[in-house]
Amino acid sequence: MPLTLLSLTRNIALAPLWIAQIGTKAKSFRDNPVLGSPLLNAWGLHVARRRLADVMSRRRRLRLAPSVTPQERTRFCELGYFLRHDAVASAQFAALCREIRESRLPAREMRQGGTVTRRIGLDAAWLAGMPATARFVKDPAVRALIHYAASCTGEPTFAVQTILADPSDGGADPQTVLHSDTFHPTAKAWLFLNDVGEEDGAFAYVPGSHRVTPQRLAWEHEQSLSAARSSDRMHGEGSFRATASDLAALGLPPPVKMAVPANTLIVADTSGFHRRSPSLRLTRRVELYATLRRSPFLPFTGGHLAAMPPSAGRFAQLEAGLQEGLERLGLAHSPWRPVGSAGAYEPAKI
Numbered sequence: 094m095p096l097t098l099l100s101l102t103r104n105i106a107l108a109p110l111w112i113a114q115i116g117t118k119a120k121s122f123r124d125n126p127v128l129g130s131p132l133l134n135a136w137g138l139h140v141a142r143r144r145l146a147d148v149m150s151r152r153r154r155l156r157l158a159p160s161v162t163p164q165e166r167t168r169f170c171e172l173g174y175f176l177r178h179d180a181v182a183s184a185q186f187a188a189l190c191r192e193i194r195e196s197r198l199p200a201r202e203m204r205q206g207g208t209v210t211r212r213i214g215l216d217a218a219w220l221a222g223m224p225a226t227a228r229f230v231k232d233p234a235v236r237a238l239i240h241y242a243a244s245c246t247g248e249p250t251f252a253v254q255t256i257l258a259d260p261s262d263g264g265a266d267p268q269t270v271l272h273s274d275t276f277h278p279t280a281k282a283w284l285f286l287n288d289v290g291e292e293d294g295a296f297a298y299v300p301g302s303h304r305v306t307p308q309r310l311a312w313e314h315e316q317s318l319s320a321a322r323s324s325d326r327m328h329g330e331g332s333f334r335a336t337a338s339d340l341a342a343l344g345l346p347p348p349v350k351m352a353v354p355a356n357t358l359i360v361a362d363t364s365g366f367h368r369r370s371p372s373l374r375l376t377r378r379v380e381l382y383a384t385l386r387r388s389p390f391l392p393f394t395g396g397h398l399a400a401m402p403p404s405a406g407r408f409a410q411l412e413a414g415l416q417e418g419l420e421r422l423g424l425a426h427s428p429w430r431p432v433g434s435a436g437a438y439e440p441a442k443i
C-alpha cells in the first residue's frame with residue numbers, strides 16, 4: 094500500500110480516539126493532530142480546554158478546602174505551592190531516613206543530559222518493612238496538601254527519588270528549562286532528606302504562575318498555534334517552555350530557587366512554571382517524591398481507579414510491567430530503564 098494511503102487509513106482509524114482525547118488529560122500537540130491543529134486552536138480549542146479545566150478545578154478545590162488551613166490556602170493561592178519546614182517530627186524523620194538509606198529495592202533510572210534520576214516506587218509490599226516511611230506516605234495531612242494542589246483526591250504515587258547531577262557532563266537537561274507540566278492543576282511533592290543548597294539543582298518556581306489570568310490565556314493561545322511544529326519536543330508535547338521575556342510579558346516575577354534544609358516538604362501545582370535549577374557541582378540529592386495527576390474535567394474529586402483494587406498499593410509494579418509489555422510490542426518507548434535492586438545513595442547505573 095502506498096505510504097500516503099497507509100497514513101490516510103491510519104489517520105481515519107485513529108480520528109475517533111484523537112477526538113475523544115479532547116475530554117481527557119491528553120496534552121500532546123505533536124501526537125494528537127486534533128489537539129495540535131493550528132486551525133482548531135485558532136478557533137480556541139486549547140484555550141477552551143484550559144478555561145474549562147480551570148473552572149472545574151476551582152469547584153473541586155472548594156470541596157477540598159476544609160482539609161487545609163486558611164493560612165496555607167491563602168499562601169497557596171498567592172504562590173502555587175505549599176512549603177513546610179520541619180515537616181515530619183524529628184524522631185520519625187530520623188527513622189524514615191534510616192529506612193531509606195538501608196533499603197535496596199527495584200529501581201528505574203532515566204538520564205537527561207548530565208543528570209540521572211532514580212526512582213524506587215513505594216508499593217505497599219515495600220512499605221510493609223518501612224514503618225516510618227509508611228506513616229509519612231499515609232499521613233492524611235500530607236495527602237490533603239497533595240490533593241488540594243492537584244484539585245482532586247486519589248492515590249498519589251510515592252517514590253524514593255535520587256537526583257545525581259554531574260555538571261561536567263555537557264548534555265542538556267530539559268528539566269532545567271522553565272516549563273509548565275500541563276494545562277491543568279497537577280501536584281508534585283518532595284520531602285527533602287538532605288539539605289538542598291543553592292548549587293544543588295534546587296527546585297525553582299515562579300510564584301503565582303499557576304493562576305489562569307487573561308494574559309496567560311492569550312500566551313497559551315499563541316503557543317497552541319505552533320506547538321505541534323515546535324523544535325522543542327517537550328513544548329510540542331504540551332509542557333510549554335517559557336523564557337524570561339515570556340515571564341516579563343505575563344507580569345510574572347522570576348523563579349524563586351528553593352534552597353531548603355532537610356525535612357522540608359514542598360507541594361506544588363506544577364501547571365505553574367518551574368524547573369530544576371542547573372547543578373553547579375556534583376550533586377546527589379535524595380527525596381521522598383509524590384505525584385498526582387487526574388482528569389482535568391471531573392465534576393467530582395473522588396473515584397480514583399489507582400486508589401482501588403487491584404491497583405491500590407501496587408502502582409509501581411503495575412507501571413513497570415505495563416511499560417515492559419508496551420515496549421516489547423513496540424507500542425511505546427519510555428526513557429525510564431529498570432536497573433534491578435538499588436539503594437537510594439548508590440551511584441547511577443545508566
Ligand SMILES: [Fe+2]
Pocket residue numbers: 272273274363367
Ligand atoms: Fe516539570
